[in-house]
Amino acid sequence: MSVQNLEIRRSSASLIGGLTGMRRVPKVAKYIDTTTCIGCKACELACQEWNDLPNVHTELFGSYQTLPTLHAEFWNLIRFNERDFDGGLVWLMRKDQCMHCEEPGCLEACPAPGAIVQYANGIVDVNPDACIGCGYCETGCPFDVPRFSKTTEKMAKCTLCVDRVSVGLEPACIKACPTGCLHFGTKDDMVALGKQRVAQLQANGVKEAALYDPQGVGGTGVITVLAHGDQPEWYGLPKDPHVPWGVKLWKKVIRPLGGIAIFGAVIGAFGHYMNHGRKGVRGVDAENANLPEA
Numbered sequence: 488m489s490v491q492n493l494e495i496r497r498s499s500a501s502l503i504g505g506l507t508g509m510r511r512v513p514k515v516a517k518y519i520d521t522t523t524c525i526g527c528k529a530c531e532l533a534c535q536e537w538n539d540l541p542n543v544h545t546e547l548f549g550s551y552q553t554l555p556t557l558h559a560e561f562w563n564l565i566r567f568n569e570r571d572f573d574g575g576l577v578w579l580m581r582k583d584q585c586m587h588c589e590e591p592g593c594l595e596a597c598p599a600p601g602a603i604v605q606y607a608n609g610i611v612d613v614n615p616d617a618c619i620g621c622g623y624c625e626t627g628c629p630f631d632v633p634r635f636s637k638t639t640e641k642m643a644k645c646t647l648c649v650d651r652v653s654v655g656l657e658p659a660c661i662k663a664c665p666t667g668c669l670h671f672g673t674k675d676d677m678v679a680l681g682k683q684r685v686a687q688l689q690a691n692g693v694k695e696a697a698l699y700d701p702q703g704v705g706g707t708g709v710i711t712v713l714a715h716g717d718q719p720e721w722y723g724l725p726k727d728p729h730v731p732w733g734v735k736l737w738k739k740v741i742r743p744l745g746g747i748a749i750f751g752a753v754i755g756a757f758g759h760y761m762n763h764g765r766k767g768v769r770g771v772d773a774e775n776a777n778l779p780e781a
Contacts (some may be wrong), residue, residue: 499597530660559636587708596627
């Protein structure tokens with residue numbers, strides 16, 4: 488990977504949306520092939536080590552998963568989805584993490600300026616210093632990814648190792664994968680690789696194989712090859728994810744109208760002052776207003 492210039496394309500709580508006129512930067516993406524994942528969890532450990540995350544106590548809940556779900560201090564989780572298929576038990580393993588959507592629901596929902604940013608290369612990052620800990624990002628994400636930390640009172644999630652990518656390195660999880668399940672590069676290259684793998688699987692009899700890159704969120708920066716592409720929910724993925732309509736209504740309609748209303752009130756007050764001047768005191772109150780205090 489080449490060194491990435493991390494220009495911010497858009498930021499949370501911004502009224503102007505995405506910036507235009509920016510230098511065109513190729514989108515980056517992570518490729519995940521669930522058909523070659525062996526559940527070794529090397530990617531989990533690499534993520535913890537590189538991001539200097541503390542140990543999280545594991546839980547026994549009848550699965551080989553490290554944790555039941557993502558955690559504010561555990562951003563990368565291999566899910567062991569058990570399914571009865573063709574008379575036997577199969578594990579549909581999937582690497583669960585932030586999907587780095589082209590239209591991020593977390594960024595749309597966030598009310599704190601600059602707490603969540605999207606770089607020109609598509610990576611969605613978090614600025615803990617600007618985060619106010621409201622938790623709205625959790626309601627905006629259709630993939631149930633952001634997690635609130637009770638320790639720091641901030642939101643946390645996978646950053647796609649933006650610190651590594653910015654200097655031309657691949658994310659730590661990809662570096663650690665022993666099977667070639669994970670790859671990293673430009674979005675176009677990863678989509679081409681995914682389509683090639685899907686065609687190979689279909690040629691070998693896996694007719695439902697498909698590439699998961701949902702367009703309901705504008706596509707994602709994490710594209711996934713699924714053997715059962717017609718049933719993404721078997722892997723814990725929504726079939727047709729969208730940013731919740733309530734988030735869009737607040738961000739694109741109510742919030743701008745509120746700003747317009749405040750601006751209108753200020754202009755109205757100024758206009759009244761210019762036309763009528765200061766409000767005077769009349770009658771008895773006016774006489775008393777001129778009397779010296781006792």
